[in-house]
Amino acid sequence: MNTDQLVRTFLEYYQEHGHHRITGSTLIPPPGDPVLFTTSGMHPLTPYLEGRPHPLGRRLVNVQRCLRTTDLDEVGDLTHLTVFEMLGSWSLGDYEGPQSLDWGYRLLTDGFGVDPGRLHVTVFGGDEQVGPDTGSLELWEGLGVPVELTVEDNWWSNGPTGPCGPDSEIFLWTGDTPPESTPTGDDRWVEVWNHVMMRHRRLDDGSLVPLPQRNVDTGLGLERLSSLLQGRSSVFECDVFDPWRRLLPPLWPLDEPSLRLVGDHLRSAVVVIGDGVRPSNTGRGYVLRRLLRRVLTVLRRDDPGRGLGDLPEELLRHTLDHFRQELPPEVVRRVLIDEERRFDLLLERGRRVLSRPRFRGPLSEDDLHYLHDTHGLPRELVLDLRGA
Ligand code: SER
Numbered sequence: 001m002n003t004d005q006l007v008r009t010f011l012e013y014y015q016e017h018g019h020h021r022i023t024g025s026t027l028i029p030p031p032g033d034p035v036l037f038t039t040s041g042m043h044p045l046t047p048y049l050e051g052r053p054h055p056l057g058r059r060l061v062n063v064q065r066c067l068r069t070t071d072l073d074e075v076g077d078l079t080h081l082t083v084f085e086m087l088g089s090w091s092l093g094d095y096e097g098p099q100s101l102d103w104g105y106r107l108l109t110d111g112f113g114v115d116p117g118r119l120h121v122t123v124f125g126g127d128e129q130v131g132p133d134t135g136s137l138e139l140w141e142g143l144g145v146p147v148e149l150t151v152e153d154n155w156w157s158n159g160p161t162g163p164c165g166p167d168s169e170i171f172l173w174t175g176d177t178p179p180e181s182t183p184t185g186d187d188r189w190v191e192v193w194n195h196v197m198m199r200h201r202r203l204d205d206g207s208l209v210p211l212p213q214r215n216v217d218t219g220l221g222l223e224r225l226s227s228l229l230q231g232r233s234s235v236f237e238c239d240v241f242d243p244w245r246r247l248l249p250p251l252w253p254l255d256e257p258s259l260r261l262v263g264d265h266l267r268s269a270v271v272v273i274g275d276g277v278r279p280s281n282t283g284r285g286y287v288l289r290r291l292l293r294r295v296l297t298v299l300r301r302d303d304p305g306r307g308l309g310d311l312p313e314e315l316l317r318h319t320l321d322h323f324r325q326e327l328p329p330e331v332v333r334r335v336l337i338d339e340e341r342r343f344d345l346l347l348e349r350g351r352r353v354l355s356r357p358r359f360r361g362p363l364s365e366d367d368l369h370y371l372h373d374t375h376g377l378p379r380e381l382v383l384d385l386r387g388a
Contacts, residue, residue, distance in 0.1 A: 036287060040086060195217075198215040274325030368382060
């Protein structure tokens with residue numbers, strides 16, 4: 001099943017169960033929202049989870065692009081991407097958690113063909129504020145799926161305050177041997193789908209109050225499930241990356257981890273630019289700048305002649321089309337090239353500053369901080385320049 005088929009199957013399944021499809025938002029949260037980027041499908045729906053009636057009803061489904069800055073350092077491993085898509089379903093004060101889990105289980109096994117023997121789930125075991133999630137526990141026991149109870153790992157929130165609740169996470173076994181251990185005991189269990197019983201609100205003082213309605217918010221990482229269903233060992237090998245894996249290596253021969261980083265960061269940068277962000281020294285623009293500088297650092301390590309202007313148009317177009325963004329590819333290319341120029345100037349400055357007598361010996365942590373804060377020289381770049 002390719003990624004498009006997976007999306008269609010998901011949407012149709014939920015539509016058959018009375019859900020209305022809503023259009024996903026961009027990566028840019030509404031003004032006044034404290035987060036930099038949309039981090040999950042529920043994020044743009046916060047007012048409706050808090051009780052405002054949604055014009056399309058109480059059952060919703062969508063595909064939402066997300067960016068989690070907290071995951072940036074994980075990118076390059078087998079399961080994390082910078083920009084990823086999340087398939088989501090919601091009950092806005094309608095059906096309860098066990099119903100959501102039951103539908104989820106059936107879609108995974110009957111719809112996507114996942115072997116039930118490769119599933120494990122986790123359920124909230126209870127803490128001093130909220131009791132154990134017995135509804136989810138009983139549902140899973142009834143379906144014969146092994147359950148692990150945890151506390152912190154099964155509590156979901158989008159920030160320190162706001163809507164939150166216990167969750168039940170569904171894991172898929174990715175090992176070559178028969179499944180063993182539990183999700184917290186073996187990282188060959190990979191989380192694919194989270195069902196949050198979103199019925200509390202955390203206040204500034206840490207206390208919890210009930211939301212006006214009992215919601216369910218689910219999120220399924222599209223590229224992650226897609227790669228697992230396609231029998232690929234990493235998210236970078238699912239079909240959405242096919243054009244990148246075909247066109248990047250002839251242009252820039254890279255080792256596998258570098259290919260992953262460059263492919264992920266450039267694809268993410270295109271989406272972020274397509275949503276209207278431009279490189280800058282603060283906020284969203286700085287995240288974009290960091291992505292591009294990491295790419296350039298990796299590319300230039302082996303060959304200083306490499307440049308983003310060489311990026312095939314097909315990759316820009318494929319990404320913009322996939323995310324239904326209307327920006328012309330030439331505009332994206334111009335942003336990339338301008339940023340590259342700024343980076344080149346920074347490199348020149350870096351070489352000049354590092355040639356000062358003060359920096360001739362080994363660099364201390366203080367030196368690295370100073371070089372970053374005063375001269376805008378990222379640590380990675382300084383260490384690279386020193387190694388050269
Ligand atoms: N909000 C939950 C998550 O992001 C489920 O969608 O995991």
